[in-house]
């Protein structure tokens with residue numbers, strides 16, 4: 001038998017339960033992976049919170065939420081291949097892999113298609129490998145969507161978040177100059193990563209203008225607030241140079257680049273797939289770090305979610321089954 005974390009109803013972290021299930025068997029075109037580390041992301045608690053049902057009815061399918069089936073949680077992990085479907089070649093039992101995208105990664109074992117596997121380099125630790133891809137590919141997609149180029153001055157809203165820390169590092173590595181919003185407590189971290197930090201909240205536009213009197217070329221909204229949207233529209237002007245990963249339908253109406261699994265958004269499947277080997281290469285070369293806020297055993301997934309929902313030290317929360 002194997003363990004998996006499942007929401008038992010819609011609600012808060014208290015609905016998560018550790019359930020015993022049979023060890024999965026792969027279909028002909030799948031592998032089974034023994035999970036060593038699984039990244040925790042806000043979408044995990046959103047999936048069982050019921051909040052996606054607030055989205056207008058016509059968007060329910062695109063949001064991937066069905067009222068009659070509770071979602072399986074955990075969209076990224078890393079582990080060791082334990083079984084390979086008969087039709088698959090090029091992957092073997094014992095191989096260490098990063099698995100993304102996937103569902104149900106809060107578990108001892110996960111089932112995945114070959115297209116979700118990338119080899120894990122020996123130099124990359126399990127927690128880092130398990131928590132790299134969701135935020136990393138999202139950040140890469142965001143920079144691509146806003147057409148960020150070397151020499152650009154980029155404003156990153158939510159620079160100390162999981163996606164934000166990736167976006168700040170990728171933008172700096174690209175040769176952009178970065179101004180990033182965060183709580184005061186996280187400013188020193190952003191400075192160390194090469195960004196100029198500014199506090200979010202009232203007066204944000206003035207603080208950004210003071211930090212960048214020459215103007216802002218592009219903005220990444222990684223938090224979804226009205227403040228982030230309004231500030232970006234005012235300072236960048238051109239909606240094609242503003243990308244957003246969260247927030248309501250006003251973003252579509254304003255014509256900015258809305259990305260990810262949101263109503264009317266660009267999924268960016270190809271851009272995100274292309275980003276996976278680049279993220280690993282940057283990690284191995286020391287040009288990118290996964291900052292870890294905390295690790296938890298599998299049976300403490302609910303506690304990890306409480307910490308995540310409550311606001312936490314910058315970086316990723318990770319489950320170690």
Ligand SMILES: NC(=O)c1ccc[n+]([C@@H]2O[C@H](COP(=O)([O-])OP(=O)(O)OC[C@H]3O[C@@H](n4cnc5c(N)ncnc54)[C@H](OP(=O)(O)O)[C@@H]3O)[C@@H](O)[C@H]2O)c1
Nearest residue numbers: 042043138158160161162163182183200223245246259260
């Ligand atoms: N569309 C997609 O493809 C996609 C992919 C991944 C994530 N997302 C969504 O993007 C959002 C961020 O994800 P994440 O993983 O980065 O979350 P996270 O790690 O929880 O980070 C959230 C960050 O937001 C900052 N923050 C809080 N209130 C803020 C405000 N009023 N203004 C500006 N920043 C504020 C916090 O900074 P301080 O701690 O410094 O206060 C925190 O670091 C979530 O809603 C998530 O579901 C979307």
